Amino acid sequence: xSKRIKKFxxxxxxxxxxxxxxxTKNTTGSAIFDPYEPTNRKTHEFNKSLDRVLLRPAxxxxxxxxxxxxITGVSNFSSNLELPVMIINGILxxxxxxxxxxxxxxxxxxxxxxxxxxxxxxxxxxxxKSTNFDETLYSFGVKEGAYTEIPFFSSNTERSTxxxxxxxxxxxxxxxxxxxxxxxxxxxxILDLMGKRHKYSNVIDGVLYESDDSYAxxxxxxxxxxxxxxEGKLDSNVYEDPYKSD
Numbered sequence: 001x002s003k004r005i006k007k008f009x010x011x012x013x014x015x016x017x018x019x020x021x022x023x024t025k026n027t028t029g030s031a032i033f034d035p036y037e038p039t040n041r042k043t044h045e046f047n048k049s050l051d052r053v054l055l056r057p058a059x060x061x062x063x064x065x066x067x068x069x070x071i072t073g074v075s076n077f078s079s080n081l082e083l084p085v086m087i088i089n090g091i092l093x094x095x096x097x098x099x100x101x102x103x104x105x106x107x108x109x110x111x112x113x114x115x116x117x118x119x120x121x122x123x124x125x126x127x128x129k130s131t132n133f134d135e136t137l138y139s140f141g142v143k144e145g146a147y148t149e150i151p152f153f154s155s156n157t158e159r160s161t162x163x164x165x166x167x168x169x170x171x172x173x174x175x176x177x178x179x180x181x182x183x184x185x186x187x188x189x190i191l192d193l194m195g196k197r198h199k200y201s202n203v204i205d206g207v208l209y210e211s212d213d214s215y216a217x218x219x220x221x222x223x224x225x226x227x228x229x230x231e232g233k234l235d236s237n238v239y240e241d242p243y244k245s246d
Contacts, residue, residue: 023145023158033146034219040149044215047154048208051197056205059197071195073117078192080109080116081185084172089131093139098129133163138230147219155222 026033034040063071083106090099105121105128113120121127137159138144145158153164177184197204211217227233 023143023162025143026145032219032223033144035146036148040147041215043149043151044154044218046151047149048214050152051204051208055194055197056201059194059201062191062194063198071191074188075192075195076109076113076119077116078185078188080106080113081173081188083128085133085167085170086128086131088170088172089133089136090129092136093131095129095131098131101126102128132160133166134160134226135230137163144226147223149215149218155218157223157226160226 024033024035083102086102087099087106090096090102104126106116108121108124108126109116109119112118134157142159142162144160148156148158148161150156150161150164156164173185207217207221208214
């Protein structure tokens with residue numbers, strides 16, 4: 001076994017162990033476990049300001065000056081770069097169907113699709129299966145822990161935060177993007193984020209700037225969608241009436 005494979009296996013084991021032991025246990029029985037709410041709300045206001053001052057105007061400018069085919073190509077390229085990590089997660093989850101689909105998409109789009117700029121696999125009706133380290137930790141029995149809002153990354157739980165750290169630690173492109181080329185994946189991700197911010201601007205603006213409590217609304221949407229993806233059912237208990245008196 002090569003040193004790189006050993007290092008990768010060790011990293012996976014460390015982060016799974018951290019995930020298993022590092023999430024705060026919900027002893028309240030409540031569907032909304034938010035013991036850090038005062039701090040989370042401050043972080044939410046920071047993220048909201050960042051969106052208002054930087055991300056929203058930048059996304060509008062990006063879409064206004066860049067032709068649609070280039071925006072689509074950048075988004076495709078960024079999505080293609082995420083597939084190897086999804087393949088790793090599929091292997092850890094023993095989801096061979098997902099591994100097969102994501103591997104097929106990656107091979108086709110990285111070659112015929114010119115490094116993923118063109119989504120040739122979709123034209124062939126070959127679609128991937130989105131997954132991440134949060135789902136992997138869930139499959140290992142790790143509880144979600146407390147709700148957390150992270151600077152720049154918005155809504156998360158302690159488990160998904162561990163997943164984010166794992167995503168940064170596992171670099172399948174070591175030796176591919178080096179030196180100045182290291183900026184390519186990051187730049188593509190940022191541009192893709194700006195494109196998506198503009199695409200879903202009505203929904204995002206409605207939550208952040210038109211709701212009575214944007215923090216509670218963001219938390220509700222995140223917990224509902226996360227739990228539905230993992231458990232396949234909606235949890236109406238995450239709704240909290242902003243007008244309810246204590």
